[in-house]
Amino acid sequence: MTLADLVRRVRAGELGPDPAGTAVSVAFTTRQSARHATRDRSYRNTVVSLRVGEAVGSCAVEPDDEPDVADCAGAGVAELLDHPHAAVRTAALDAYLMHVHPHETAKAEPITIPRGDSLAKSMDRAEAVIDLLDPRPGQRVLVVGVVNSLLHHLRARGVPYVPCDLKGGRTEWDEPILADADGTDFDLVLASGMTLGNGTFEPLLATGRPVTLFAQTASAVAPWFLGAGLRAVSAEPYPFFWLHGGPTTLFHYREP
Incomplete structure:
Protein backbone atom coordinates (compact mmCIF):
# COMPACT_ATOMS: atom_id res chain seq x y z
CA MET A 1 0.00 0.00 0.00
CA HIS A 103 -6.44 6.40 18.76
CA GLU A 104 -8.50 5.83 21.89
CA THR A 105 -10.72 3.29 20.13
CA ALA A 106 -7.94 1.52 18.22
CA LYS A 107 -5.92 -1.50 19.24
CA ALA A 108 -3.17 0.66 20.66
CA GLU A 109 -1.44 0.73 24.03
CA PRO A 110 -1.71 4.14 25.72
CA ILE A 111 1.55 5.28 27.30
CA THR A 112 1.47 8.23 29.71
CA ILE A 113 4.43 10.60 29.67
CA PRO A 114 4.38 12.09 33.17
CA ARG A 115 4.52 15.77 33.93
CA GLY A 116 7.93 17.39 33.95
CA ASP A 117 10.15 20.03 32.41
CA SER A 118 10.93 19.97 28.71
CA LEU A 119 14.03 17.79 29.03
CA ALA A 120 12.40 15.28 31.39
CA LYS A 121 9.44 14.84 29.06
CA SER A 122 11.70 14.55 26.01
CA MET A 123 13.75 11.85 27.72
CA ASP A 124 10.68 9.94 28.96
CA ARG A 125 9.11 9.97 25.50
CA ALA A 126 12.37 8.82 23.93
CA GLU A 127 12.72 5.94 26.39
CA ALA A 128 9.19 4.76 25.54
CA VAL A 129 9.98 4.93 21.81
CA ILE A 130 13.18 2.90 22.19
CA ASP A 131 11.26 0.34 24.30
CA LEU A 132 8.86 0.01 21.35
CA LEU A 133 11.73 -0.32 18.86
CA ASP A 134 13.20 -3.11 21.05
CA PRO A 135 16.46 -3.66 19.14
CA ARG A 136 18.22 -6.99 19.63
CA PRO A 137 21.90 -7.06 20.64
CA GLY A 138 24.11 -6.18 17.69
CA GLN A 139 21.38 -4.67 15.52
CA ARG A 140 22.30 -1.36 13.92
CA VAL A 141 19.59 1.30 13.74
CA LEU A 142 19.15 3.92 11.04
CA VAL A 143 17.65 6.93 12.82
CA VAL A 144 15.84 9.17 10.33
CA GLY A 145 14.95 12.55 11.80
CA VAL A 146 17.53 13.07 14.52
CA VAL A 147 16.29 13.62 18.08
CA ASN A 148 19.13 13.70 20.59
CA SER A 149 17.03 12.18 23.38
CA LEU A 150 16.45 9.11 21.21
CA LEU A 151 20.15 8.84 20.50
CA HIS A 152 20.86 9.16 24.22
CA HIS A 153 18.76 6.08 24.99
CA LEU A 154 20.28 4.10 22.14
CA ARG A 155 23.73 4.97 23.44
CA ALA A 156 22.73 4.03 27.00
CA ARG A 157 21.71 0.58 25.76
CA GLY A 158 24.84 0.10 23.66
CA VAL A 159 22.87 0.09 20.38
CA PRO A 160 24.87 1.20 17.33
CA TYR A 161 23.10 3.73 15.14
CA VAL A 162 23.43 5.84 12.02
CA PRO A 163 21.94 9.35 12.37
CA CYS A 164 20.29 10.66 9.21
CA ASP A 165 18.41 13.91 8.56
CA LEU A 166 17.77 15.93 5.43
CA LYS A 167 19.35 18.96 7.14
CA GLY A 168 22.59 17.12 7.91
CA GLY A 169 24.70 18.62 10.69
CA ARG A 170 26.10 16.94 13.80
CA THR A 171 24.58 15.26 16.86
CA GLU A 172 24.93 16.39 20.48
CA TRP A 173 27.98 14.06 20.62
CA ASP A 174 29.51 15.70 17.53
CA GLU A 175 28.75 12.72 15.28
CA PRO A 176 28.13 13.50 11.60
CA ILE A 177 24.50 13.33 10.50
CA LEU A 178 24.04 11.89 7.03
CA ALA A 179 21.73 13.75 4.66
CA ASP A 180 21.28 10.55 2.61
CA ALA A 181 21.46 6.97 3.89
CA ASP A 182 22.10 5.35 0.51
CA GLY A 183 24.79 2.70 0.82
CA THR A 184 24.50 2.57 4.60
CA ASP A 185 24.34 -0.78 6.38
CA PHE A 186 21.59 -1.12 9.01
CA ASP A 187 19.14 -3.67 10.42
CA LEU A 188 16.27 -1.53 11.72
CA VAL A 189 14.82 1.88 10.88
CA LEU A 190 13.59 4.35 13.47
CA ALA A 191 12.03 7.26 11.63
CA SER A 192 10.13 10.45 12.32
CA GLY A 193 6.55 10.82 11.12
CA MET A 194 7.86 13.76 9.10
CA THR A 195 8.83 11.17 6.50
CA LEU A 196 5.11 10.81 5.75
CA GLY A 197 4.92 14.49 4.90
CA ASN A 198 8.09 14.93 2.86
CA GLY A 199 7.98 11.93 0.52
CA THR A 200 10.68 9.81 2.18
CA PHE A 201 8.45 7.27 3.95
CA GLU A 202 7.82 4.85 1.10
CA PRO A 203 11.53 4.60 0.16
CA LEU A 204 12.19 3.57 3.77
CA LEU A 205 9.60 0.79 3.51
CA ALA A 206 11.22 -0.30 0.26
CA THR A 207 14.52 -1.02 2.04
CA GLY A 208 12.97 -4.22 3.37
CA ARG A 209 14.18 -3.44 6.91
CA PRO A 210 11.59 -3.28 9.71
CA VAL A 211 10.49 0.33 10.26
CA THR A 212 9.29 1.89 13.51
CA LEU A 213 7.86 5.42 13.44
CA PHE A 214 7.70 8.02 16.18
CA ALA A 215 4.92 10.12 14.74
CA GLN A 216 3.67 13.54 15.69
CA THR A 217 3.24 14.26 12.00
CA ALA A 218 0.49 12.00 10.63
CA SER A 219 0.06 9.97 13.82
CA ALA A 220 -3.31 8.65 12.61
CA VAL A 221 -2.03 7.91 9.10
CA ALA A 222 0.97 5.81 10.09
CA PRO A 223 -0.89 2.86 11.71
CA TRP A 224 -2.55 2.02 8.37
CA PHE A 225 0.86 0.78 7.15
CA LEU A 226 1.39 -1.75 9.93
CA GLY A 227 2.24 -5.11 8.42
CA ALA A 228 3.18 -3.48 5.10
CA GLY A 229 6.80 -2.86 6.07
CA LEU A 230 5.94 -0.87 9.17
CA ARG A 231 6.54 -2.84 12.37
CA ALA A 232 5.43 -0.38 15.05
CA VAL A 233 4.22 3.19 15.61
CA SER A 234 4.55 5.52 18.58
CA ALA A 235 1.65 7.83 17.69
CA GLU A 236 1.62 11.20 19.45
CA PRO A 237 -1.37 13.40 18.58
CA TYR A 238 -1.57 17.12 19.24
CA PRO A 239 -0.90 18.60 21.82
CA PHE A 240 2.64 17.22 21.78
CA PHE A 241 4.88 16.64 24.79
CA TRP A 242 6.82 19.86 24.20
CA LEU A 243 3.77 22.12 24.43
CA HIS A 244 3.12 21.86 28.17
CA GLY A 245 4.44 20.34 31.36
CA GLY A 246 1.47 18.16 32.26
CA PRO A 247 0.96 14.48 31.39
CA THR A 248 0.68 13.63 27.70
CA THR A 249 -0.18 10.38 25.94
CA LEU A 250 1.49 8.24 23.30
CA PHE A 251 -0.39 5.44 21.56
CA HIS A 252 1.79 2.45 20.74
CA TYR A 253 0.81 0.21 17.83
CA ARG A 254 2.47 -3.04 16.82
CA GLU A 255 1.99 -4.99 13.62
CA PRO A 256 -0.54 -7.82 13.86
Whole structure:
Protein backbone atom coordinates (compact mmCIF):
# COMPACT_ATOMS: atom_id res chain seq x y z
CA MET A 1 0.00 0.00 0.00
CA THR A 2 1.09 3.57 -0.73
CA LEU A 3 -0.09 6.91 0.57
CA ALA A 4 -1.87 7.41 -2.74
CA ASP A 5 -3.73 4.12 -2.17
CA LEU A 6 -4.81 5.30 1.29
CA VAL A 7 -6.06 8.62 -0.10
CA ARG A 8 -8.03 6.77 -2.80
CA ARG A 9 -9.71 4.65 -0.09
CA VAL A 10 -10.64 7.77 1.85
CA ARG A 11 -12.08 9.44 -1.25
CA ALA A 12 -14.08 6.31 -2.06
CA GLY A 13 -15.69 6.33 1.39
CA GLU A 14 -14.13 2.98 2.34
CA LEU A 15 -12.77 4.25 5.66
CA GLY A 16 -15.54 6.59 6.78
CA PRO A 17 -17.96 9.31 5.64
CA ASP A 18 -17.54 11.24 2.41
CA PRO A 19 -14.53 13.55 2.93
CA ALA A 20 -16.19 16.15 0.69
CA GLY A 21 -18.83 16.61 3.37
CA THR A 22 -16.35 16.54 6.26
CA ALA A 23 -15.17 20.08 6.98
CA VAL A 24 -12.14 21.51 8.71
CA SER A 25 -13.29 23.85 11.48
CA VAL A 26 -9.93 25.24 12.65
CA ALA A 27 -6.59 25.65 10.89
CA PHE A 28 -3.50 26.83 12.74
CA THR A 29 0.29 26.75 12.86
CA THR A 30 2.41 26.08 15.95
CA ARG A 31 5.93 27.55 16.01
CA GLN A 32 8.36 26.47 18.71
CA SER A 33 11.97 27.07 19.62
CA ALA A 34 13.53 24.97 22.37
CA ARG A 35 16.81 24.56 24.18
CA HIS A 36 16.57 22.04 27.01
CA ALA A 37 18.45 22.62 30.26
CA THR A 38 22.00 21.12 30.09
CA ARG A 39 21.79 20.78 26.29
CA ASP A 40 24.21 22.70 24.08
CA ARG A 41 21.96 23.16 21.10
CA SER A 42 18.55 24.59 20.33
CA TYR A 43 16.04 23.50 17.71
CA ARG A 44 12.87 24.74 16.07
CA ASN A 45 9.59 23.10 15.16
CA THR A 46 6.87 24.42 12.86
CA VAL A 47 3.70 22.34 12.67
CA VAL A 48 0.61 22.82 10.51
CA SER A 49 -2.59 21.52 12.15
CA LEU A 50 -6.19 21.11 11.01
CA ARG A 51 -9.17 20.27 13.20
CA VAL A 52 -12.02 18.01 12.11
CA GLY A 53 -14.60 17.49 14.85
CA GLU A 54 -12.70 16.58 18.02
CA ALA A 55 -9.58 15.50 16.10
CA VAL A 56 -6.49 17.52 15.22
CA GLY A 57 -4.29 16.33 12.37
CA SER A 58 -0.76 17.67 12.03
CA CYS A 59 2.26 17.84 9.77
CA ALA A 60 5.64 19.38 10.62
CA VAL A 61 7.34 21.57 8.04
CA GLU A 62 10.65 23.32 7.74
CA PRO A 63 10.35 26.91 9.03
CA ASP A 64 11.08 28.36 5.60
CA ASP A 65 8.41 26.18 3.94
CA GLU A 66 5.40 27.12 6.07
CA PRO A 67 2.12 27.31 4.10
CA ASP A 68 -0.61 29.86 4.76
CA VAL A 69 -3.50 27.86 6.23
CA ALA A 70 -5.98 30.74 6.67
CA ASP A 71 -8.20 29.52 3.82
CA CYS A 72 -8.25 25.92 5.09
CA ALA A 73 -10.81 26.66 7.82
CA GLY A 74 -14.24 25.77 6.47
CA ALA A 75 -12.87 23.74 3.55
CA GLY A 76 -13.82 20.11 3.03
CA VAL A 77 -11.23 17.41 3.60
CA ALA A 78 -11.59 16.21 -0.01
CA GLU A 79 -10.65 19.67 -1.28
CA LEU A 80 -7.63 19.87 1.02
CA LEU A 81 -6.40 16.44 -0.09
CA ASP A 82 -5.67 18.26 -3.39
CA HIS A 83 -3.99 21.26 -1.75
CA PRO A 84 -0.76 22.35 -3.49
CA HIS A 85 1.25 22.08 -0.26
CA ALA A 86 2.12 18.58 0.94
CA ALA A 87 1.89 19.58 4.62
CA VAL A 88 -1.73 20.63 4.24
CA ARG A 89 -2.59 17.44 2.36
CA THR A 90 -0.93 15.35 5.08
CA ALA A 91 -2.58 17.23 7.95
CA ALA A 92 -5.99 16.91 6.27
CA LEU A 93 -5.60 13.15 5.82
CA ASP A 94 -4.37 12.85 9.41
CA ALA A 95 -7.29 14.86 10.81
CA TYR A 96 -9.85 12.87 8.83
CA LEU A 97 -8.49 9.48 9.91
CA MET A 98 -8.15 10.57 13.54
CA HIS A 99 -11.73 11.87 13.45
CA VAL A 100 -13.09 8.61 12.05
CA HIS A 101 -10.70 6.21 13.81
CA PRO A 102 -9.51 7.83 17.08
CA HIS A 103 -6.44 6.40 18.76
CA GLU A 104 -8.50 5.83 21.89
CA THR A 105 -10.72 3.29 20.13
CA ALA A 106 -7.94 1.52 18.22
CA LYS A 107 -5.92 -1.50 19.24
CA ALA A 108 -3.17 0.66 20.66
CA GLU A 109 -1.44 0.73 24.03
CA PRO A 110 -1.71 4.14 25.72
CA ILE A 111 1.55 5.28 27.30
CA THR A 112 1.47 8.23 29.71
CA ILE A 113 4.43 10.60 29.67
CA PRO A 114 4.38 12.09 33.17
CA ARG A 115 4.52 15.77 33.93
CA GLY A 116 7.93 17.39 33.95
CA ASP A 117 10.15 20.03 32.41
CA SER A 118 10.93 19.97 28.71
CA LEU A 119 14.03 17.79 29.03
CA ALA A 120 12.40 15.28 31.39
CA LYS A 121 9.44 14.84 29.06
CA SER A 122 11.70 14.55 26.01
CA MET A 123 13.75 11.85 27.72
CA ASP A 124 10.68 9.94 28.96
CA ARG A 125 9.11 9.97 25.50
CA ALA A 126 12.37 8.82 23.93
CA GLU A 127 12.72 5.94 26.39
CA ALA A 128 9.19 4.76 25.54
CA VAL A 129 9.98 4.93 21.81
CA ILE A 130 13.18 2.90 22.19
CA ASP A 131 11.26 0.34 24.30
CA LEU A 132 8.86 0.01 21.35
CA LEU A 133 11.73 -0.32 18.86
CA ASP A 134 13.20 -3.11 21.05
CA PRO A 135 16.46 -3.66 19.14
CA ARG A 136 18.22 -6.99 19.63
CA PRO A 137 21.90 -7.06 20.64
CA GLY A 138 24.11 -6.18 17.69
CA GLN A 139 21.38 -4.67 15.52
CA ARG A 140 22.30 -1.36 13.92
CA VAL A 141 19.59 1.30 13.74
CA LEU A 142 19.15 3.92 11.04
CA VAL A 143 17.65 6.93 12.82
CA VAL A 144 15.84 9.17 10.33
CA GLY A 145 14.95 12.55 11.80
CA VAL A 146 17.53 13.07 14.52
CA VAL A 147 16.29 13.62 18.08
CA ASN A 148 19.13 13.70 20.59
CA SER A 149 17.03 12.18 23.38
CA LEU A 150 16.45 9.11 21.21
CA LEU A 151 20.15 8.84 20.50
CA HIS A 152 20.86 9.16 24.22
CA HIS A 153 18.76 6.08 24.99
CA LEU A 154 20.28 4.10 22.14
CA ARG A 155 23.73 4.97 23.44
CA ALA A 156 22.73 4.03 27.00
CA ARG A 157 21.71 0.58 25.76
CA GLY A 158 24.84 0.10 23.66
CA VAL A 159 22.87 0.09 20.38
CA PRO A 160 24.87 1.20 17.33
CA TYR A 161 23.10 3.73 15.14
CA VAL A 162 23.43 5.84 12.02
CA PRO A 163 21.94 9.35 12.37
CA CYS A 164 20.29 10.66 9.21
CA ASP A 165 18.41 13.91 8.56
CA LEU A 166 17.77 15.93 5.43
CA LYS A 167 19.35 18.96 7.14
CA GLY A 168 22.59 17.12 7.91
CA GLY A 169 24.70 18.62 10.69
CA ARG A 170 26.10 16.94 13.80
CA THR A 171 24.58 15.26 16.86
CA GLU A 172 24.93 16.39 20.48
CA TRP A 173 27.98 14.06 20.62
CA ASP A 174 29.51 15.70 17.53
CA GLU A 175 28.75 12.72 15.28
CA PRO A 176 28.13 13.50 11.60
CA ILE A 177 24.50 13.33 10.50
CA LEU A 178 24.04 11.89 7.03
CA ALA A 179 21.73 13.75 4.66
CA ASP A 180 21.28 10.55 2.61
CA ALA A 181 21.46 6.97 3.89
CA ASP A 182 22.10 5.35 0.51
CA GLY A 183 24.79 2.70 0.82
CA THR A 184 24.50 2.57 4.60
CA ASP A 185 24.34 -0.78 6.38
CA PHE A 186 21.59 -1.12 9.01
CA ASP A 187 19.14 -3.67 10.42
CA LEU A 188 16.27 -1.53 11.72
CA VAL A 189 14.82 1.88 10.88
CA LEU A 190 13.59 4.35 13.47
CA ALA A 191 12.03 7.26 11.63
CA SER A 192 10.13 10.45 12.32
CA GLY A 193 6.55 10.82 11.12
CA MET A 194 7.86 13.76 9.10
CA THR A 195 8.83 11.17 6.50
CA LEU A 196 5.11 10.81 5.75
CA GLY A 197 4.92 14.49 4.90
CA ASN A 198 8.09 14.93 2.86
CA GLY A 199 7.98 11.93 0.52
CA THR A 200 10.68 9.81 2.18
CA PHE A 201 8.45 7.27 3.95
CA GLU A 202 7.82 4.85 1.10
CA PRO A 203 11.53 4.60 0.16
CA LEU A 204 12.19 3.57 3.77
CA LEU A 205 9.60 0.79 3.51
CA ALA A 206 11.22 -0.30 0.26
CA THR A 207 14.52 -1.02 2.04
CA GLY A 208 12.97 -4.22 3.37
CA ARG A 209 14.18 -3.44 6.91
CA PRO A 210 11.59 -3.28 9.71
CA VAL A 211 10.49 0.33 10.26
CA THR A 212 9.29 1.89 13.51
CA LEU A 213 7.86 5.42 13.44
CA PHE A 214 7.70 8.02 16.18
CA ALA A 215 4.92 10.12 14.74
CA GLN A 216 3.67 13.54 15.69
CA THR A 217 3.24 14.26 12.00
CA ALA A 218 0.49 12.00 10.63
CA SER A 219 0.06 9.97 13.82
CA ALA A 220 -3.31 8.65 12.61
CA VAL A 221 -2.03 7.91 9.10
CA ALA A 222 0.97 5.81 10.09
CA PRO A 223 -0.89 2.86 11.71
CA TRP A 224 -2.55 2.02 8.37
CA PHE A 225 0.86 0.78 7.15
CA LEU A 226 1.39 -1.75 9.93
CA GLY A 227 2.24 -5.11 8.42
CA ALA A 228 3.18 -3.48 5.10
CA GLY A 229 6.80 -2.86 6.07
CA LEU A 230 5.94 -0.87 9.17
CA ARG A 231 6.54 -2.84 12.37
CA ALA A 232 5.43 -0.38 15.05
CA VAL A 233 4.22 3.19 15.61
CA SER A 234 4.55 5.52 18.58
CA ALA A 235 1.65 7.83 17.69
CA GLU A 236 1.62 11.20 19.45
CA PRO A 237 -1.37 13.40 18.58
CA TYR A 238 -1.57 17.12 19.24
CA PRO A 239 -0.90 18.60 21.82
CA PHE A 240 2.64 17.22 21.78
CA PHE A 241 4.88 16.64 24.79
CA TRP A 242 6.82 19.86 24.20
CA LEU A 243 3.77 22.12 24.43
CA HIS A 244 3.12 21.86 28.17
CA GLY A 245 4.44 20.34 31.36
CA GLY A 246 1.47 18.16 32.26
CA PRO A 247 0.96 14.48 31.39
CA THR A 248 0.68 13.63 27.70
CA THR A 249 -0.18 10.38 25.94
CA LEU A 250 1.49 8.24 23.30
CA PHE A 251 -0.39 5.44 21.56
CA HIS A 252 1.79 2.45 20.74
CA TYR A 253 0.81 0.21 17.83
CA ARG A 254 2.47 -3.04 16.82
CA GLU A 255 1.99 -4.99 13.62
CA PRO A 256 -0.54 -7.82 13.86
